Amino acid sequence: MKKFVLLFLGLGTITMASFGQQKKIVADKIVGIVGDKIILQSDIHNAIADMSRQGATVPENAECSVMEQALVSKVLMLQAQKDSLPVTDEEVEAELDQRVRYFISQYGTQEALESVAGKTIYQIKDDARESVKESKLAQAMQRKIVDNIKITPTEVKTYFDRYPKDSLPFFESEVELGQIVVYPKASHDLEKYVMDELANYKKQIEAGLISFEQAAKKYSEDPGSKDRGGQYQINRNEKQWDPTFMAAAFRLKEGQISNVIKTKFGYHIIQMVQKNGDDAVIRHILRIPPITDVELNASISKLDSVRAKLIAGTIDFNNAAGKYSDDEQAKYAGPYIISGDGDAYNRIDELDKGIVAMLDKIKVGEYSQPTVFTDERGKKGVRILYLKSKSEPHRLNLKDDYNRISQSALEEKKYQALDKWLKANIPSYYIMIDAETGNCPQLKKFTDAEKATASK
CATH class of the missing domain: 1.10.4030 (Triger factor/SurA peptide-binding fold)
Structure with missing residues (x-):
């Protein structure tokens, strides 16, 4: 193989x-x-x-x-x-x-x-x-x-029967795990406060009081580019970028700074550093409006209602994720967490520590309580987990594997x-x-x- x-x-x-x-x-x-x-x-x-x-x-x-x-x-x-x-x-x-x-x-x-x-x-x-x-x-x-x-199936059994029984590989416990995620929306006042701050950064940069690179290192909340002064190499055809962000970036001339724009990640100002056809080098400053307990509690309440429907059986997990989850993967690839091997079976040591802590409180077939978390982009959210299956540590066998x-x-x-x-x-x-x-x-x-x- x-x-x-x-x-x-x-x-x-x-x-x-x-x-x-x-x-x-x-x-x-x-x-x-x-x-x-x-x-x-x-x-x-x-x-x-x-x-x-x-x-x-x-x-x-x-x-x-x-x-x-x-x-x-x-x-x-x-x-x-x-x-x-x-x-x-x-x-x-x-x-x-x-x-x-x-x-x-x-x-x-x-x-x-x-x-x-x-x-x-x-x-x-x-x-x-x-x-x-x-x-x-x-x-x-x-x-x-x-x-x-x-x-x-006969060929699969024949293949497995050829394994030396004294050297079958050992597998740690694996879980099949789904999640429904809600990202609370910041209040209008806090959104306006962040937008005003970004507009002020732009004025300072254009006045020569600070460079865009310095401002990004000091103020940006994007961990992926903050240390590089907000710099990214982008291509117009790349799908992982927010469409609004890409459209705003490619409208700029070299050296120009955008007005404040809103994307799914937060609010930005963008500077076009270099543009060559569909390729460009840009810098940006990201600010994420802070989420207060008021917004978090509203999202917890929303997921409490979703969980109640799941337990009552009035909606199944896949449909609930498609209808209520703000997780992009759930919308297009399904609500189950994908492992590094590309399937839905995750070793415990591969999972986020916050998820592992939640697993201790649910059994197979159960749904967790809504729990607050912070994602890899620094955004606060609330999620519930569904533990679909869990395997015990075992040697390779036809039933489990x-x-x-x-x-x-x-x-x-x-x-x-x-x-x-x-x-x-x-x-x-x-x-x-x-x-x-x-x-x-x-x-x-x-x-x-x-x-x-x-x-x-």
Whole structure:
């Protein structure tokens, strides 16, 4: 299973090397050819260096694994071209933009990224465009091969029965947990007070009494940008930003400061630092109107009523969350808290301490009392929790872990289907592998194909 995951993730990875990392770790030489596509030794070494930089565990046979991924990717990409699988220019540009924004976030600013790469953003994207398109084609072919593969309960049991019974993994207690969140609205007087303060900051900045950066460090309530003087690198097409915030920001000219604007996060003033098409560098100051006990008590009362309806059975939890919760996830992805693994099963040690304290007071199937909390943005809210399920600490078993086991079994089945497809299709491609690199055991199917090609 792990091999399958590594292989499939590798096909779609775009590394810093793809974006113009100027230092080659070794002198370039061609270590592989598939059809008319080449694989460079420096690409292999740079990919491994990126794994290390990103904190991933680098296996002892990393060169062999990365070389295998590169060869598979080339074969899939060429087959996708043969099959005329669609990959649009828009998809490629969206991937380029996403990865550039990721690396900007890693290095702090666009200027820092360009300094490290030794190229402008436009040059970085130009250099990476072809490799990104190849990657997207390989992913499309990969999906064509494996996406329709299903798993049956019998196959899941057979897969589980192969586990050595004396080495079954141990799992800590996990909970399936939903929440309904209400964010109290500040009083009109306190909202006006905050707006007046922001307007005063703007006057002071425009009068030259203080810089925007200094004011943000002193007054902003945004923990994500306060220490940077309120600075963010943004793109007009990014969905995580509040639409009102983005619209106000992109209406500004360079150096201009907005009037006070209201978003779902609070009140802001924004300064446009630099604008280049859909990309911009901005600074902002966020102020959140304080919530008093009056507003908190009103929200507690509201959730008390919701809880009473849930207990009486006049509304189910999913509908209640959709109707009453101010939590954005509940509106679009459901009310259950998602774990770091992307599912709804959370280990206790993964949860917020405030949630853990509330869990001690409810049993499976029960709803907590409304409780005041402060979220990661510093906003005060009130929430009730629903404990849908809770597993005891246990060894892996079909009863408690069917979904987890079935997913692993499905991944193995997909890997086997891909491996079968490769063995059947690799011989139809011209393949050359450098003699030193070709000693890797997992490359045997490629070296056998190379020998078959040479003997023709």
